[in-house]
Amino acid sequence: MSTSVQPPSPVVSESEKVSESELRNRYSNDDEKIGVETTVSSADGDEALRLVGKERTAQFSEEYNRKLRRKLDFLIPPLCAAVYFTQFLDKTSLNYASIMGLPITGQNYNLVSMAFYLGFLFWEFPTVYLSQKTRVAKYLGVNIVIWGAVLMLHSVGTSFGAFFALRFLLGMCESCVAPILILIISMFYKKDEQATRISWFYVMNGLTQVFGGFVAYGISFNDGHLLAPYKIIYILLGGLAIIVGIAVLIWMPDSPVLARFLTEEERIAALERVRDDQGGTENKNLKMNQVKEALTDVRTWLIVLTTLMTSIPNGGISNFSNIIIKSFGYTSKQTLILSTPGGLVAASMTLFCGWYSDKKKERMIPIVIALIPTIVGSAVYLVGTFGSALSTVYAWNASNTSGHTKKSTVNALTLFSFSIGNIIGTEIFQPKDAPDYIPGKIAIMILLTVQLFICFLLRYIHIRMNKTKMRLLEEEKARRGWTDEDVQRERERHAFLDLTDKQNIYFMMNAASMTAQTSNVRVSSPSAHHPRLGLVNPPGQR
Template sequence: MTTVQERRSIEKVPVSEKVLVRDEEKDALDATTTVSADSIDGDEALQLVGKERSAQFSEEYYAKLRRKLDWMIPPLCAAVYFTQFLDKTSLNYASIMGFPITGQHYNLVSLAFYVGFLAWEFPTVYISQKLRVAKYLGANIIIWGIILMCHAAAQSFGAFFALRVLLGMCESCVAPILILLITMFYKKDEQGVRISWFYVMNGLTGVFGGFVAYGISFDDGHLLAPYKIIYLLLGGLAIIVGVCVVIWLPDSPVHAWQLTKEERIACLERVRDDQSGMENRHWKKDQIIEAVTDVRTWLIALTTLLTSIPNGALSNFSNIIIKSFGYTSKQTLILSTPSGIVAAFTTLACGWYSDRKKDRMIVIVACLIPTIIGSAMLIGLNDSGNKGALLFASYLIGTFGTALSAVYAWNASNTSGHTKKNTINAITLSTFSVGNIIGTEIFQPKDAPGYIPGKIAIMVLLSAQLFVSFLLRYINQRLNKQKMAALEAEKAKRGWTDEDVQRERERHAFVDLTDKQNPYFVYTS
């Protein structure tokens, strides 16, 4: 922990003086980087801590601070994701509770959400970088809560389609902002677990939503149709969560009013060595170019697409599939809940493992294999009449959703430069929406009740994703070897000691360099 004298020195020395002193001591930054750290428009963190480590804190202090952050950030992120996934999949519950839109029109209403999501993804990421991200997120949640409640008043296909488009637009900001917040407050080997803590809500909403829908299904619909009650209830919940986010979720360590000045400095120093940067409100053309010319960007987009097509199908048709086994609507609502438990357990286990082993892609492979097996069982046992085996297969399929959580964690751990982060997150989420749009169309009404072509498509797509995951893992391992060789050569050329390297690493942390520009950035496989 800092001493009283250290804290006073931090407050007395302006950031500009701290930077200037260091600039006079060193000739230039590492020659292996193509961008000078002194010429870059740096992160907002520089205003608080400067280019050099401004204070030393004990591990006990950092552990106490991390516990405080864990009680403040992940619970609100989880509430947001819980609300978002529940609202997005409300159509799945409504589909067997008297929803008036059926057949191909139902498919179109399903994909409308992702049309809005896709159309607004890049604009919302651009706007969020210009504003305080948590406040922007909270405002979107409140608006989509109102939109969701309006579903109860809609009567026609056109009205439902338009409302679902607006819902998708508002919800498109969620994942990029939550990922960004996690990267700002947590170290690389902590991010997978924290992302799993909010992504686990995808599974838990399946349990919660199933039981809520089951209870509402007993209503006789005398005053309101059961599906309308679902929309009113979930919309009201979203508004409450949105207000909480506006009030209590911090925008960044620099602007976290919930922390003391010392704690805000400690937050920044704790993540300095990760070289991931903090926040910058200026869009940078060179970082956008780097993002779109990086082959890994498009490989991660491909793996997102291969995951999202099954997601678009199953998030809207899973209850219809289970009901096709021969169960009633009420039985289906209850029997669908265990798949949520499977998904939640897989997400938490994989998040823990990926941080412990610093390996994201093996986690993706591990959670895809059960889904591939489950899909094969659904195809092979389609006409068997074995309801128990078919139900078990439907639960196995729930593991694939964890892959997207691992993709989020991969982006968080392998991208630096604020504009590049936002660009890659926008591309990832845009691909997510494209995949989900396609997914809503692979279960065609003419293929009911077995939907065999759709199930075959899921099995083939996820099998292909295994190869993409291994390729991404290999590329990152190769890049790390190249960076290590270049750094060793630079050490020999300049006669640097390990202490010199660490000092230069600290100077690069908050100058908003990309992972490729920064020679000290280490990729996570």
């Protein structure tokens, strides 16, 4: 075990030190020396280079890192959970309002449901790239405050046009949430910690179903003399969103480099914790070569397809589950209570999948586990376990995509397909199919069954990629005569160069069959950076 004897030494000279405000606002001076021996362009590299340089300059004990992780856990996941709790409540507020006096019914209700995802679809790519150019947490907080105000305005809308416009704006504001939360988790946590932390905020999807159901149940006893029940829902949830947005603006860190709640030593330790994962943290420059790689990577489109397969059922169930339950003859009050058990099931499955995914270093098998109960259950009852699949897709993006622009592009495409799927999903439960909605249930079974095969295909591709990288690493080590120390030093030097998962041979995918090999790569299978895949400075050739 390594020990932390004293604070790490600086990695730049006194004349090159910059203040925290300059770190936030300035990433220029391409000739500035980073690290001890190597000069790289600060525009090309990760922002972490400003603080820790290309070579590891400090070692921290396991106990120190555990304490640091606990400190991160007390702030980042709770804030992420609060954001997701608020987002899912606000997004599904229409579902509760639909049986509490909402003046929009029939096909107009379907169109208003769709409007949210149209706004989501329209603004997804612009919002992701705007967040890359700004301070991500502050950008997120501003969006939350705005959508809270938009949600409260639902209480004064009465016409189809007003509700359609407000839902469209709500979708625009909420489209930044998942990409930014995924990015924040990937910046602060190691690969084998990410799925669990993502599940800690994604579990809010299930818990809000329970919370929202009981709140709506209580409000349903209001006689509507002063204010219609659906208006109370919108005012309460909108106000809650504004409070959460203010909390994010005050406390959510933008990156490990700019985390004010950490000391300078803890910021360095936070970056060194994630160095070996090769995922990097943040880069403010939009790199078109990384956009191109994302668009030409077959795995990107398989993730898009698997997200689509999950989102179509989600679009139907999240907006129509209460209507479907009520159609069996239950009262509105009974319907609100009966909708809550599904939330507990979904929450439990999300936590299990997150734990299993990190424990086994798997990303696809948990999706399969989440899908099967819904495939079986959709024949008799709409089981909500399938929602956990999207949580694992988020973890896949965080753990298996490198290069800031590429990761942003893949996240944007994932949420783009999420919105398309939900738009389609709003039309799978048609009023003419009531009360059994058999065509919609059959559609869900078919879509999720197809998704099973996509998961196994992605897993196979990852296993093959890891085997190829391991073979190239061993060949390069033998060809150059590198020692374990040489290759480990080069591995560390490439961690924050903002290379993509294809450019960086050190970057390993999460695939169970490779766990034993990749987890011990530092000692038993040290890695070198193959020249065809972006080698910058081989040992002895600096």
